[in-house]
Amino acid sequence: MSENDFSSLSSLPKSWPFEEAAKLVERIKGKKDKLNKPALMETGYGPSGLPHIGTFGEVARTSWVRQAYQTLTGQSIKILAFSDDMDGLRKVPDNVPNKDMLAQHLGKPLSRIPDPFGTHDSFGAHNNAQLCSFLDRFGFEYEFASATDYYTSGRFDAALKRVLEVHDQITAEVKKTLREERKATYSPILPIHPETGIVMQVPMEKIDLDAGTVVWRDENGKAFETLVKGGHVKLQWKADWAMRWYALGVDYEMSGKDLIDSVKLSSKICKILGGEPPINLTYELFLDDQGQKISKSKGNGLSIEEWLQYAPEESLALYMYNAPKRAKRLFFDVIPKATDEYLKHVSDWAELEKNKDSLEVAEKEKIYNNPAWFIHQGKLPEKVGSPISFAMLLNLASVANAERAEILWGFLKRYDENVSPETHPMLSQLVECALAYYADFIKPHKEYRKPDDKEKQALTSLVTQLRAVQEQPVTADELQNMVFAVGKEFEFEPLRAWFGCLYEVLLGQKEGPRFGMFIALYGISETIQLIETALTRE
DSSP states (O other): OOTTOOTTSSSOOOSHHHHHHHHHHHHHTTOGGGSSSOEEEEEEEOTTSSOOHHHHHHHHHHHHHHHHHHHHHOOOEEEEEEEOTTSBOOSOOTTOSOHHHHHTTTTSBGGGSOOTTSSSSSHHHHHHHHHHHHHHHTTOOOEEEEHHHHHHHTTTHHHHHHHHHTHHHHHHHHHTTSOHHHHTTOOSEEEBOTTTOOBOOOOOSEEETTTTEEEEEOTTOOEEEEESSTTSEEEOHHHHHHHHHHHHTOOEEEEEGGGHHHHHHHHHHHHHHTOOOOEEEEEOOEEOTTSOBOOTTTTOSOOHHHHHHHSOHHHHHHHHHSOTTSOEEOSGGGHHHHHHHHHHHHHHHHHHHHTGGGOOHHHHHHHHTOHHHHHTTTOOOSSOOOSSOHHHHHHHHHHHTOOSHHHHHHHHHHHOTTOOTTTOHHHHHHHHHHHHHIIIIIGGGOOOOOOOHHHHHHHHHHHHHHHHTTTSOOOHHHHHHHHHHHHHHTTOSSTHHHHHHIIIIIISSSOOOOHHHHHHHHOHHHHHHHHHHHHHOO
16 A cells, blocks of 8 residues: 555544544645645744743644645645744743843843853844754754744735734734733734834834834833834734734644633634634643643753653654643653553554555554654654563663663573664663663662561562572563462452562562563572562561
């Protein structure tokens, strides 16, 4: 089956990117203005703080819808990563240097404020560069756009003239959503003060359509006439969002749950301008370890750099892929599960690819519903996956108190002499990540408990049975059956209480691995010694 041939499938793949792509296909049908140019998807970025992992998530998710659309239609579609770098700086972020310097520029456009890091021409340029850097790192295909460039270059001139024409209609619509004190000063047009450089929020006293200017007064009562072209004004953000949709012909844009009302209002403004609002997917917000919304300015939650210190980038992509309409905690404790879920998905995909040409219809559909197909842009890597789970590596590191990769590789090569960093690059990366995660999150919190009398008897019995097979070739499944049998013999109810004993008494943690596999990796002799140490521990 070719990539664009879905005739052999019984239905459209049920993964959410394909569901979104189907909506986009319906929108594009019959649009004459789209016949000779690609459809357009937009992602917005407010560079008031350092680039946030949530921004990465939005671009990643948009890219997966793009992938599904192109697979369905064979037609190209562009992603525009748009930075609102003409926004006025409202407050100084918590996680930047030179805060006193930034405080002197509050209210000015981000693209006209000195860079507190001292590496770029402006604070906005610095954060834009950070955004592009990590989007490039993940291989996203996108076109970067700066609000400053679009306003000053004339790209928005025609749309800004249209805003002047319907200024009163836009103002009336927005005022329905404002408090009384804000209604008195509201205008969708925000002139930039020619003397102070501050983005002004003031009412317009006069609009001259022929001249393309607005007249307004500052807080001192001084009147100014400002040309709306050339970057002398910007639009209030909800009007600005709508104006971009109208001016650029945006077909699709995602946004967070906190912007539901803003999407509705911007859609109304877009229609007033004469445009059609894009298809919108509302995604749920990420929460930190305290259940609070993560914030660019606060710097709470996880950064991309922090995640990638403890797990491969594919695991982060999977976390972004899963259930975008469900709120999820974005903190360190979600990393191991996300990593092993990715390994399972890519393993399933690899198995399907082996026999792709002879698969039944239902099996073919599984390929396009597999998150790994999106994460790897439809192309299965040559050396993919890992024969050992991340959770198992963490447990090995924990039991061995491993601080060096050589220690873990010793166990791994004894289990399978054919594994190496060269033959299994993902496993090699997981080893390094496991060492880092163990050192920072497991080792400081290990807490062993003493076994009770029944548990002591069961553990002693397990030692006896392990000694009996110590010199024999035994598989992980056989060892797992042995562990199960001991639990049943001593009538642990429920049986998971027996495994809880193994994890808490032997590993010092509440959860643990498939124990037969653990014994096979760690070694029977070493496991016997581990149990005997636990039985004599004070």
